[in-house]
Amino acid sequence: NAGVTQTPKFRVLKTGQSMTLLCAQDMNHEYMYWYRQDPGMGLRLIHYSVGEGTTAKGEVPDGYNVSRLKKQNFLLGLESAAPSQTSVYFCASSYRGILNEQFFGPGTRLTVL
Amino acid sequence: GIQVEQSPPDLILQEGANSTLRCNFSDSVNNLQWFHQNPWGQLINLFYIPSGTKQNGRLSATTVATERYSLLYISSSQTTDSGVYFCAVGTGTASKLTFGTGTRLQVTL
Numbered sequence: 001n002a003g004v005t006q007t008p009k010f011r012v013l014k015t016g017q018s019m020t021l022l023c024a025q026d027m028n029h030e031y032m033y034w035y036r037q038d039p040g041m042g043l044r045l046i047h048y049s050v051g052e053g054t055t056a057k058g059e060v061p062d063g064y065n066v067s068r069l070k071k072q073n074f075l076l077g078l079e080s081a082a083p084s085q086t087s088v089y090f091c092a093s094s095y096r097g098i099l100n101e102q103f104f105g106p107g108t109r110l111t112v113l
Numbered sequence: 114g115i116q117v118e119q120s121p122p123d124l125i126l127q128e129g130a131n132s133t134l135r136c137n138f139s140d141s142v143n144n145l146q147w148f149h150q151n152p153w154g155q156l157i158n159l160f161y162i163p164s165g166t167k168q169n170g171r172l173s174a175t176t177v178a179t180e181r182y183s184l185l186y187i188s189s190s191q192t193t194d195s196g197v198y199f200c201a202v203g204t205g206t207a208s209k210l211t212f213g214t215g216t217r218l219q220v221t222l
């Protein structure tokens with residue numbers, strides 16, 4: 001099992017460009033999450049999904065959109081990138097219910113110039 | 114929202130020393146996890162411990178949910194233990210995690 005994978009690993013964008021980050025998990029988890037980590041800080045939740053076809057806002061959702069068309073994939077979109085979105089993005093997934101430990105991907109380092 | 118405080122913020126140890134990291138949280142939780150973020154930025158799951166005590170080799174953790182704190186013990190520290198240790202607590206629907214600001218650990222020879 002690959003666990004949680006993220007594509008791409010690194011990306012540099014210019015202000016105003018758009019891009020999509022892909023998260024995939026092969027553990028048949030119902031829940032998926034997108035977090036961002038800024039220097040010297042812990043992770044903050046952007047958006048999450050409790051199942052295929054569902055999405056919800058987290059703590060810092062502005063400037064991002066998400067989609068969960070398939071259970072195993074969770075996409076994070078930036079429609080018009082801004083320098084404030086320079087960050088490391090982590091995806092995570094977990095089962096629903098009591099065994100709700102979250103497992104994280106390796107991260108995507110995004111720089112917006 | 115829930116507040117998560119970790120202490121100490123920074124810690125320097127000599128190889129072989131023991132340490133205790135603390136995580137305080139302000140409300141009831143349905144998930145608590147400890148992570149190690151290595152110098153390459155990778156997040157490594159250490160413990161899933163919403164309550165009770167667990168041990169894994171030189172590391173152990175205890176969560177006292179009724180008193181809203183968790184402790185991570187590192188014994189006989191090694192240079193490979195260096196990095197940032199995060200506590201994260203889960204609340205509400207989908208057990209969304211709120212992270213503390215971490216403890217930065219440096220283990221020297």
